[in-house]
Amino acid sequence: YNLINSIIFKFNDKPINNLYFNNLIKPFNYKSNFYNIINRKSDCVYLYEILNRKIIRNPILLGDFGIGxxxxxxxxxxxxxxxxxxFNNITKNLWIxxxxTLLKYIKTNNLYIKxxxxxxxxxxxxxxxxxxIEILFxxxxxxSNIYQNLESYSxxxxxxxxxxxxxxxLIGLSNNITDIEKKFNINQELNFLFEKIYxxxxxxxxxFKILLKKSSLFEKYYNxxxxxxxIKHILYYSQTYIKQHKTLLKxxxxxxxxxxxxxxNQKFHLLKNNNKLALxxxxxxLTKLINLSTNLLFNKANKTNFDIIALRKNLQKSLFGQPTAISKILISLxxxxxxxxxxxxxxxxxxxCGPSGTGKTELAKLLAKFLFGSEADLIRFDMSEFMEKxxxxxLIGAPPGYVGYGKSGLLTEAIAKKPFTVLLFDEIEKAHKDINxxxxxxxxxGKLTxxxxxxxxxSNTLIFFTSNLGFPTNSYELQFLKSGTKLSKKNYKILSNKVESAIQSYFKPEFLNRLDDIIIFKPLNINFLKYIINKFLKNIYLKLYNNQIPIFLDIDSNIKTLL
Incomplete structure (x- = not known):
């Protein structure tokens, strides 16, 4: 009963002596943050037009959160x-x-309904x-609500x-466009009561005009x-790199x-009397807010050559025997x-494309570390787990009526949480055709629903598909690859043609045409395999040293060859 109070209050300078439902219903106050509103005149005209109709005279404003x-x-x-x-020659006021709260309290006492x-x-x-308003619908x-909740239904x-x-x-507002449209499709009477406005x-x-107005408030607040x-840079960067919300909000x-x-920074004296915002x-x-490496702040022409050179050195240092693969990746990037x-x-x-152990996954890891800061920014899917329809x-969640509906898919949820990442679909040829x-x-x-x-x-992901198609096709080739023998240009060309033929016959042209490139990894010869062994041995040395374990490893080159 404390929620309902009989009081006298003023709105638009006109006293209204009536029941006022505290927290349930009250006059709409447009003056709060009104200075931020730019344009919207055409929307208001359409709203006024609908409210003056004889039928279908209740508009519903539909749009994502933060759209206005x-x-x-x-x-x-x-x-x-x-x-x-x-409104039809009648003066009306807006109440919210x-x-x-209303549906919550009408369950407790019929007095609220009356x-x-x-x-x-x-x-x-x-x-x-x-x-x-979707809650009402x-x-x-x-x-089921007719029997479970008679008070609300009545x-x-x-x-x-x-x-x-x-x-x-009434004027309805909703962020849930999909839910509203479903209700309108199922219950046709809603189409004759409400007009949807997108x-x-x-x-x-x-x-930009709104941000200019807002900036003066931030200047006063933060000194x-x-x-x-x-302001121009703020608008550009938020649109380019922040994808979760509408432009104004972000x-x-x-x-x-x-x-x-x-x-x-000023308070902790980390900046020397510099209170002017810089690029x-x-x-x-931005790099901290969305886990973004400065290497991906693209519009910096003076850094372009440095980034490419740094990336080339990084890849050449850790990815052995694949100069063609490195070159193709750098051209694309x-x-x-x-x-x-x-x-x-x-x-x-x-x-x-290439046999196992040639560096396909390693390439994806190196790019994740260089561009996004960590190998943890690599999201890998083993496509052998997705062979059934x-x-x-x-990946995208179960459809309505199926077990698991209401839960996000593994792929869509992972990218929603971490939009700046490297995606690796391992052995894509094993996935079901529908997934392709x-x-x-x-x-x-660049989007999935x-x-x-x-x-x-x-749009802020690097996507890699790996495949073993065409490797190897017979026992002779298998033995040849295992031996670590250096591959001649002629043999590499023959192998490449065989792999390309296998790829062309398996994948649809529309899939291959959408890729930046198809990269065929060379089988590694004995020298590069030794480089890889040395790399892993170096990691073992460091672990022993960091753990202060007094063991010294000296491995003969013949042992490395045997490995």
Missing amino acids: KNSIIKKFSFFIEKFKLK LNIV KFFKFLQENKNIILICPK NTYYTD FLFKFFNYIKQNKLQ VKELSNKEI CSISFKI SIWLLDNTCSKIYV SDIQKT KRVFTGLKQINKPIGSWLL HSLSK NLMLQLLDD DSLGKCVDF
């Missing part, structure tokens, strides 16, 4: 007050309804704003009757200086984190470092 649904309502409320807008509808009868000049349009039955009889108008994201120009040019998030970093501050903040990569596609995608659900079809979408659009309707961005 609340901003439209605030701007619309401002227009109502400024232009004294009327807390659906979650009070609520009495309030609606006495205040016919209101339009209810209903955030999370899910509660009312689910058969309340919503009367509530929807008010809407059908034009006794009540809210579009603001343009870069409009977002720092933010230039016009820095731009503000990046700006706030950068300002906070400057403020803290390097944004980049440092050179386009990336110079900013010529297509925005929506993955950073790069390659098919690595139903195993597709492991899934890869077409991944390589073409999981079973829950969530779109996951792959």
